[in-house]
Amino acid sequence: MEFLNGLVFLTNFVIVPALAYGAQLAIGALGVTLVYAILRFSNFAHGDTMAFGTAVTIKVTAVLVAMGITLGPLPTALLAMPVGILATGLLVLGTDWLIYKFYRQQKAKPVILVIVSLGVMFVMNGLTRVFIGVRDIQFADGARFLMTVRQFKDWTGLDEGLAIKTTQAITLVTAAITVAALFWFLNKTRTGKSMRAFSDNEDLALLSGIDPDRVVRVTWLIVAALATIAGVLYGLDKSFKAFTYFQLLLPIFAAAIVGGIGNPVGAIAGGFLIAFAEVTVTYPLKKVLTYWLPDGMGPDGLVQLLSGDYKFAVSFMILLIVLLFKPTGLFKGQNI
C-alpha cells in the first residue's frame, strides 16, 4: 500500500506531466531535426514559429467560440489548429522565399544560416507579439479533467490521488497520431523517401532527378504543421506566452541533439528524456521517498534537487554532456 501510494504520487506529479511535456518537446524537436536534416541548419526561429502558429490558433479559437462553435468536452483549439497550421505554413514558405532561398543559392555555410535564422527569430518574435500581445493567455476550454483526484481515490481507495487533465490526454493522443503520420510519410511515400534521399546525399538525389525546391517546400510545410501542433499542445497544457515559447527553444534543441539531430526517432526519445530529467530534478520528491523508504528513514528536506526556476539548467547540462561525449547523440544522428 505504501509502495502503491508512492507510485501514484510519483505518477501524478512527475510521470504524467513529464509524459505530456515530453510529447510536446518531441514534436517540437521533430521540426528542428527535419530542418537540420534537409535544409542543413539549426533553425533558431523554431520556438517563435511555434508561438506564431499557436497565436493564430488562439485567435481563430476565440472567433469560433464567439460564434458558438465548440468541440464539447474537447478544447476548441483543436478545431482551430488547421487554420493555424495553414497560416504558419504560409509564413515559413514566405520566409524561405524571402530569406533562406537567397542563402541557399549562395551555398552559404550552415553557420551563416544559423545566424540568419536568429534574425528570423527576432522578427517572428516581434510579429507574434504585435499580433497577439505579450500577456499570458489561457485558451483551453471544454472538460478540464479526464479523471479527477476524487474519482481516482473513490475508485481505488488509495490515500494518494491521480488526476489526468484532458489536455495531457489530448497531448499524448495527438502526439502519437502526428508521429505515426510523419513516419508513415517519410518511410512509405515517394515524396517522403525523396526527402530522406535528399537528406542522405544531396548530390546523388539531384542526379536521381529529385527536385530540390519541392523537397524544401514540403519540408517547410511539415515543419510548420509540427511547430503549430507542438505549440498548441503546450499552450493548452500550460498557457500561451510569446516569451515562454522563445525559451522552449533550449529544451527543444537539447532534445533534438541528445537524440541525434537529423534523426526523427532520436528527436522523440530526446524529447522524453529531457522532459523526464527536467521534471524529476525540479520536483520535491520527499513524499515519494517517505512512502518508499522504511519508517523513520524518510528525508527531512524536500529532496528538490533544483529549484523550478533553474529548470533550463537541466537541458543545458544534458546538452553539454552529450556534445562533449557523444556529439552524434544517442541515436546516430548527423554531426553538429
Next chain:
Amino acid sequence: MTDNPYRDDRGNNDRSITKSGGGVAQPVTSGQSSPAPGTPFLIGDAMTGGYGKGPDILHSCTIAVEPGEIAVIVGPNGAGKSTAMKAMFGMLDVRSGRVMLDGEDITALSPQQRVVKGMGFVPQTHNIFTSMTVEENLEMGAFIRRDDFRDTMAQIYDLFPILKEKRLQPAGELSGGQRQQVAVGRALMTKPKVLMLDEPTAGVSPIVMDELFDRIIEVARTGIPILMVEQNARQALEIADKAYVLVQGANAHTGTGKELLANPEVRRSFLGG
C-alpha cells in the same frame, strides 16, 4: 566516409556534379540538344577542357562507345581518365569539342538533363544513399520514372542476387562490393541507354573486384553499352571491346582490349612489362 563526428561528410563532396560554381569543375548549365545524325552511339568528340579557370586537362580527347560494347578508359594517374568521363557527363564544361548521344548533340545539356536523355552515371564515391534500404536506393534511382518500374527492379535483382537478399537492409551496412552493386543497380533503374562507371572497383579486394567485373560483363550482355574508367588496367583491358589509353589528357592509344594488351609500348609504359 569518415567516422570523425566533427567532420561534415554529406553528399559526395563533388559539388561539380550538380551545382554550378560550387566546386572546381564548372558543370554545363541546362541548354538544348540538337540532332547530330551519323555519329557513334555515344561520343565525346575532340574534347578540350579543364577545371574552373585552370589549365586544360583534356587535349582534344575523343572517347566513343557503340551499342553492345564495353569501352574502358585506362591510363596512368593524373592522365585525365575521370575528367574525360565527367566531361562526357556534363560535369565539366568542355571548351571545345562536342558530346553526342544516340544521334543527338547533348553538349549543352546539364548532367540532370543527360540522365533524362538516357545516361546512367555511377560516381566513384558516395554513390549510394547509405541510410536508406537497398530497395529504397533502387526506387530513388527510378525517381524520374512515373511508370511501373517493378520489372526493372526484378531484372536488377536477377543481375545482382545478393541485393534481393539484402533488399530491406540499409545500404550503408553492406560491404564495399555490395555497395558498388547497389550503386550500379541504382543507375540502371532509369533504363539508361548507356552506363558510365567511374572506377567501380576502387577500394575493393581482388576477389570482389573479379566478381564486380563479372557482374559488369553481365550488365553489358543485357545490351547496355558501358563506358568505364579503371585503375586496374590489365583486368579492364581483358574485358574491353574498345579501350582508350589516355596520357596527359590526350588519346595515346586506341584499340580493342586485346590489341592494347599485346601492344609492347602499352605493356612497357604502364602494364608493368
